[in-house]
């Protein structure tokens with residue numbers, strides 16, 4: 349297993365740190381980032397490292413040598429002048445194995461590389477890109493993928509304000525087939541993300557791997573400070589897929605967005621004031637924010653799946669503008685009662701996902717390595733309370749939306765509070781932030 353690290357970055361915005369050291373050699377926790385990456389790769393079974401170097405390459409080579417000290421084999425390919433991320437790969441073509449992992453030397457992460465590698469092996473594509481939600485999607489290139497994970501398009505920034513896309517950002521980690529070299533013209537300065545991936549996405553040859561692990565480039569002084577703090581506090585390791593994390597399962601209508609009868613048009617999607625701020629606090633504390641929502645409007649024929657997708661994209665966009673994100677969203681499009689005009693007959697059945705049933709929660713647990721201990725459910729109806737009970741997690745009811753007015757003595761929430769903000773207050777106070 350080979351890992352290729354793009355380590356040619358100059359780091360102009362970090363000038364006081366990088367005049368004499370190349371950007372990937374900037375230290376985090378007293379160790380150069382490149383060394384973190386090499387040790388991470390070794391931990392997940394990689395034995396061969398190829399460093400694509402340019403700026404101050406001698407500083408990198410003298411630190412790592414042949415790799416013996418780090419327990420794996422390290423080789424180098426130097427470009428002068430720099431050729432961009434795609435140009436550098438093409439330049440190193442003779443040294444590449446048939447399949448390799450690519451890391452950017454200026455991104456810090458502790459993601460589970462073995463799981464990513466296995467995902468790519470089981471889901472063939474020319475490349476699998478790790479995508480993740482971040483707290484500034486408007487300022488990021490965004491990736492859109494079909495339900496099966498095939499990337500349908502990549503949307504570079506800047507974009508029109510009313511273009512609603514999911515908050516999925518290219519994390520700068522990918523598994524790539526050597527065959528991709530045929531798509532890269534030789535001897536040119538080309539960037540993978542800008543010049544190569546968009547065309548491959550249009551041809552359906554890329555796949556997205558969704559992650560909520562820690563990925564952050566430290567390309568500005570502010571970001572470097574943040575990455576160092578997160579590393580020192582242990583947050584970067586805690587967010588790794590191998591550690592189970594508590595989740596907050598959020599109902600959608602009346603909890604995050606204003607309740608509208610039979611919401612079916614993106615124009616009707618408006619956040620409840622304060623909900624983005626509340627979700628942002630969950631993000632910062634390391635909780636997975638998972639939306640679980642019954643959407644029988646689909647079965648009733650009132651809202652197409654395309655419209656529902658746009659509604660959710662708008663919700664993610666509005667949250668993103670307030671620096672909040674949801675890690676995943678599950679919806680039930682079904683409804684049990686047949687016999688209405690306009691309905692979609694194949695969605696009219698008694699499914700296993702419609703709350704208060706547990707199907708969406710169980711799927712989320714399989715997808716995200718969730719620990720139910722310390723997890724919560726938040727909703728505005730009896731169904732939400734019953735679903736949380738069924739999962740054995742604490743239920744918080746909110747007075748927004750339907751206000752839990754259908755709850756009876758048997759199915760009443762553990763707390764009934766004014767809104768999502770108060771619910772998050774309870775979670776952060778009782779569960780404590782920064783869960784182990």
Ligand SMILES: [Zn+2]
Pocket residue numbers: 679680681682699700701702
């Ligand atoms: Zn369902």
